[in-house]
Amino acid sequence: MPLGEKYAGDKSKSRYCGVETDFDDDIPNLLSFNLHGGFDFLLATLMDPDYRPSLLDDDKRRSRALPFAGSDLVMSPSQWSSHVVGKISAWIDLDSEDETIREDSEIALKQEIAWASHLSLQACLLPTPKGTSCANYARCLNQILQNLGNMQLWLRIPLDKSEDDEEEASPNHLHEGQTDSWELWNSFRLLCEHHNQLSVSLDILSSLPSPSSVARWFGEPVRAAIIKTNSFLTNARGYPCLSKRHQRLTTAFFNHSIQIVISGQPVHNVPSPSGLTSENQVEGGWRHPLRPYLDYLAHLYKTMDPLPEQERFELGYRDYLQSPLQPLMDNLEAQTYEIFEKDTVKYSQYQRAVAKALVDMVPDENAFSVTTVLMVVGAGRGPLVRASLQAAEETDRKLKIYAVEKNPNAVVTLHSLVKLEGWEEIVTIVSSDMRNWEAPEKADILVSELLGSFGDNELSPECLDGALRFLKEDGISIPSSLDIYHTKFLFVVDFAGFAGYFDATLYKDVHLGIEPSTATPNMFSWFPIFFPLRTPICIQPGTPLEVHFWRCCGSTKVWYEWCVTSPAASPVHNTNGRSYWVGL
């Protein structure tokens, strides 16, 4: 039973809650008890906790028979895969000083993961590395990851960091004897070469590290958050509730689709409606002992403020790398134009810019006698033509428009739009590449939207270079200028690349941009561009970083190359555009 649907009927917005259980060899009964109690899945130990390979008699050891001996047939494959996350035995310690424990651990880890794969479980929870060294654990896991199939492995890590006040401002300096579980995770995943089937499950304790330390985890592949019952406070009515900081953290988990799991014994003596304290009774019926915790989380989820429209739109694209569009080399599809056209903010900014340019260009007294020639170069299906006409109407100026578009499929739509709107007298459609078109007259205003996330990565310089031939010397180009930004990518200590943004001045004070500090609000046409570093570089806060970028042009393609030279040198990336280039 999901925690609730935030947007009626939209199951993708449901959130599910699991429960961590102790070992029970009657797993069908364990599952039915917890599903009936309102939980969606179990975090269940698959192996008898007393099992140690070295304690088996010789026969069993030879046959490698598993002692928990439950059969996969006790539940259907869909029950195993939809409702059970396997919990690998917590005693496993591959970096123990004791050789027997090390050997037992390696055998058991491999057996348990093989069994979980056989059951088609979606994920297994791996025990937290026991000491500061986890090299042997990671070595063994690398072997497993090489042949794992589809199952995900979640490394259990406590959300823990010892801090003093000084560290509040800087999450990355550790003094002697201090712990930082993020460092543990970071070493482990480095040893496992950032394997994409290895992710994190966080144990949420009663106290939380500083907000900046917590924020680092949202740059990591966190799949589950295990909230201990003793992390809950008690409200005035005796029910469990979370501190304000825990509430904010939990809602952030919901927003990032991180699964919540409740763990531990009930520690709240919740009164039943009849006034009797009860562990398992409500309104005459049965109640799961952890139900008050589940009900609280459901309440938290249902009462969360709805995400702003823009964030809702972007949710499906989070943590997802997309190939940048190539509107010059490729012909964009109808659905791509449709997404552009939904971004009304973009067009209203263009409309404002054109209106201001018209007013500056044509004084009021000439408004009825002068016709301004405006060219939309790269007109797509016509939204900038419409925005320009609306600007003319708003300012009482007269326009003659050329709509130039090289995609023949978009030109079909342009023709029907012009006919439908009755713009035949005003708008001339030109089906051509702007670089080759011989314009019959020069333009007063040239409007284009060839902006990529990094400004020039959709080749606006190359295209506009051709188009500026037909702009009058005193004509206005919208956009009039373009700035591009390099920013260090989100990871605070270990950074893996750069996010690139643009900010375009359309005309005078009207701008359009995605650089976070000045981004045009509520615009969703662009996501930042990502320039990765093949090997992440570890830097301390305050350390200067020297980065070099080159925009390289050949006869048929344009590409970027980049490198870091300080504090440590990286290789030059994307030499000759070998990994990515933009076609001319």
Ligand SMILES: C[S@@+](CC[C@H](N)C(=O)[O-])C[C@H]1O[C@@H](n2cnc3c(N)ncnc32)[C@H](O)[C@@H]1O
């Ligand atoms: C980013 S889209 C914008 C489309 C439209 N202005 C809008 O806002 O929905 C860029 C458009 O420019 C067109 N385009 C790109 N390079 C061009 C060129 N050299 N000549 C003519 N059209 C071009 C593409 O086919 C595409 O329709």
